[in-house]
Amino acid sequence: MRRITRITTVGIASAALALSATACGKSSNDSGSGTDSKAAKAAIAYDIGGRGDQSFNDAAYAGLKKAEDELGVKGSEAEPSEGEGDADKVQRLTALARAGNNPVIGVGFAYAPAIEKVAKSYPNTTFGLIDDTSKTGKNIANLVFNEEQGSYLAGVAAAKASKTGTVGFIGGVEVPLIKKFEAGFAQGVKDTNPKAKVLVQYLTQPPNFDGFAKPDLGKAAAQGQLDKGADVIYAAAGLAGSGSIEAAATAGKWAIGVDSDQYNQAGLASYKAKILTSVTKDVSDSVYNLIKSVKDGKPQTGEIRYGLATDGVGLADSNPEYKKMTDLIAAVDKAKKDIIDGKITVKTAP
Numbered sequence: 001m002r003r004i005t006r007i008t009t010v011g012i013a014s015a016a017l018a019l020s021a022t023a024c025g026k027s028s029n030d031s032g033s034g035t036d037s038k039a040a041k042a043a044i045a046y047d048i049g050g051r052g053d054q055s056f057n058d059a060a061y062a063g064l065k066k067a068e069d070e071l072g073v074k075g076s077e078a079e080p081s082e083g084e085g086d087a088d089k090v091q092r093l094t095a096l097a098r099a100g101n102n103p104v105i106g107v108g109f110a111y112a113p114a115i116e117k118v119a120k121s122y123p124n125t126t127f128g129l130i131d132d133t134s135k136t137g138k139n140i141a142n143l144v145f146n147e148e149q150g151s152y153l154a155g156v157a158a159a160k161a162s163k164t165g166t167v168g169f170i171g172g173v174e175v176p177l178i179k180k181f182e183a184g185f186a187q188g189v190k191d192t193n194p195k196a197k198v199l200v201q202y203l204t205q206p207p208n209f210d211g212f213a214k215p216d217l218g219k220a221a222a223q224g225q226l227d228k229g230a231d232v233i234y235a236a237a238g239l240a241g242s243g244s245i246e247a248a249a250t251a252g253k254w255a256i257g258v259d260s261d262q263y264n265q266a267g268l269a270s271y272k273a274k275i276l277t278s279v280t281k282d283v284s285d286s287v288y289n290l291i292k293s294v295k296d297g298k299p300q301t302g303e304i305r306y307g308l309a310t311d312g313v314g315l316a317d318s319n320p321e322y323k324k325m326t327d328l329i330a331a332v333d334k335a336k337k338d339i340i341d342g343k344i345t346v347k348t349a350p
Contacts, residue, residue, distance in 0.1 A: 039072065039073070042102065042291045043104050045096065049238045049239035053242075057107055059281065060105070060284070063291070064287055067291040078092050093114050102126055103128050103291060103294050105287060108131055115129050125139060126290070130287075140302075145305070147279070147313060148187075151180070153315040153336060154279045155184065155186060155187060155189040156332050156335045157322075158188075158189055160328040163231055165195060167197070167231070168225035168226075170202075172237030172238050173204050173206055180348050181258070183350045184347065186200070199228060203218065203237060212237060214240050215246070218244040222245075222248055223251075231253045232248075232254040234258070234279075235255070238259075245262065245275060255275050257278030257316070261316040263278060263318040278315070279314075286306060
């Protein structure tokens with residue numbers, strides 16, 4: 001198995017230096033001969049919070065790791081820097097493309113302007129853009145998801161699990177993407193229990209994206225909702241969401257995870273008993289599939305959408321307590337079927 005090289009890039013000089021070192025490095029199964037220069041290489045540039053967020057970025061990493069293990073691809077990772085702008089992202093993506101990585105994948109909508117620019121300079125490199133369709137190109141694959149559909153199922157589950165009739169939604173940053181999560185969740189709650197109350201709070205407003213990165217913000221917001229009677233809290237907030245999970249679990253209330261099956265995340269093991277379920281996005285497979293398509297010589301381009309009908313989004317059932325809730329499961333299963341059959345149209349904005 002080859003080693004995934006992890007780098008932190010702040011400027012073009014340091015990025016190029018790091019990537020140069022990567023190209024000359026040795027993989028874990030080398031015997032001193034150096035890395036095969038002809039080996040396929042792929043790279044991901046992380047969103048705010050970086051790897052270790054137990055959520056969105058970690059799901060992308062899982063896809064890269066799978067490609068390494070199954071396809072023999074040499075993977076590189078690049079971390080964001082705090083408070084960075086588009087110019088920093090352009091430098092990072094440029095360095096990754098210049099190093100021969102193909103594809104180069106930007107994890108998150110914040111990479112859209114940078115990918116649009118860099119893709120034009122490297123027409124023979126495929127660029128993956130996760131969670132955004134605003135920037136397109138002949139060598140850009142827009143990897144997007146029907147988050148509202150998975151969130152609707154979470155709303156059904158929350159309404160069925162709640163004993164107080166009050167549930168909470170915490171969004172990391174108030175942007176259109178996260179509003180999709182809110183819209184689906186609130187609709188699922190209300191369709192299941194019209195009398196239920198949905199508390200909504202966003203941690204930060206753009207251009208401040210700390211709401212995706214700081215667990216203390218999520219913890220404080222969740223505590224505020226708990227104080228108002230919420231007994232199920234769903235957070236779509238990246239790394240900050242781990243703080244909301246901690247607050248809910250410590251209070252003995254239910255948390256609903258996001259992007260990854262957070263019940264199975266090692267960093268959240270202390271709170272897993274109270275992670276009722278998670279809204280999953282198949283970010284892992286979207287990354288893997290794009291890498292494989294490039295390696296196979298048939299690179300994906302344009303909009304690649306993952307929805308409920310293809311299990312591109314869904315609701316995890318890892319918690320044994322969840323599996324005991326037969327009425328809840330029946331309601332979720334019915335809602336899923338109705339969405340796929342077109343009987344329920346889920347809103348994409350509140």
